[in-house]
Amino acid sequence: MRVNEKAPAKLNLSLDTPMRYFDGSPRWDMVMTSADLADYVTVETHRRPTTIKVYTDSGFLPNDQRNLAYQAAHILKSRFHCREGVTIHIRKNIPVAAGLGGGSSDAAAVLRALNRIWRLDLSLDELAKIALTIDSDVPYCVYSRLAHVTGHGEKIELLPAQPHYWAVIAKQQISVSTPQILRQINYEQLEHLDNERLIASLKAQDWQEAVKYMGNVLEPVTMSFYPEIKQLKDKMVSLGADVAQMSGTGPTVFAVCHTESRAKRIQNSISGFCRDVHVVTLL
Secondary structure: OOEEEEEEEEEEEEEEEEEEEEOOOOEEEEEEEEEEEEEEEEEEEEOOOEEEEEOOOOOOOOOOOOOHHHHHHHHHHOOOOOOOEEHHHHHEEOOOOOOOOOHHHHHHHHHHHHHOOOOOOOOOOOOOOOOOOOOHHHHHHOOOOOOOEEEOOOOEOOOOOOOOEEEEEEEEEOOOHHHHHHHOOOOOOOOOOHHHHHHHHHOOOOHHHHHHEEEOHHHHHHHHOEEEHHHHHHHHHHOOEEEEEOOOOOOOEEEEEEEHHHHHHHHHHHHHOOOEEEEEEEE
C-alpha cells in the first residue's frame, strides 16, 4: 500500500527556554506554527524485502538510520511487530539544516502514513508521544498547526487557527550547529519572552497585539557567531514586516506580513543577496 503525506516547515513565533534539565537539555517554552513550504513524503509497504529504505532528491541527507524518517519507520515497525518492509521517498522543498524542522516534519509524515497503512488506529496524541523518542520537534510536527509547546517538546496545547498571513522565509548560505548554539546559552543573560500574553492575544485573534510578544531568545547567541543573520532580520523589519525573527537556532530568518504585496516587496528586496527565499502562507 502507498500513502502520500505533506510535511510542512515549522516556524517559531516565539522561542524561549527558562531552564536546563538535569541532563543538560533545554526546557522549551515556544509558540510554533507551520508554513506552506513543504516536503512531500511517499511511504510504501511491501512483503519483500522487509528492510527500510529511504530515498531523497537531496544530496545533503543521509539515507540510513541517521535519517529521522528512517527512525520513525523503524520505531513503529519494531513497536507494533510489523513484518513488512518500508520504502520512503522524500521530495525536498524545505531547506536542509535551516531551523525549519524539515527532518522532523518528514519523520512525522512517516508516522502518520504508517499509522494509516498498518491500521494502528493511533490518535495524534499517541503518535506525538512516540514521536518524542525521535527528536524534540517531531511531536509538534505530528500536528503541524499553531500550538504552545513546552517541556522537552512533548507538551502541546493546540491554539485557535489564525488568518492566513504571509511569510517570507529566507535562508542564507550559512551552516549553524544546533548543539553548539545550545551549549552557548547563558541563562543569566537571556531576556525571556512573555508567552502568556502572546498566547492570550492569539486566542483573542488579535494579531497586532500578538506580534509585540513574538521573539527568539537564541538570536543573540546565534547572531554573535553570524552577524549577517541580524542584518537580514533588520532589513526585513525596515521593509515593513509585521515581525521578523530567526527560526529555531537559525540560520533561517522569516518575516510575517498581513498582505501578499508587502511580502513580495520584501522578497524582491532581499533576493539579490539571499538566493533561498520563499513567500508562503502560514497554515
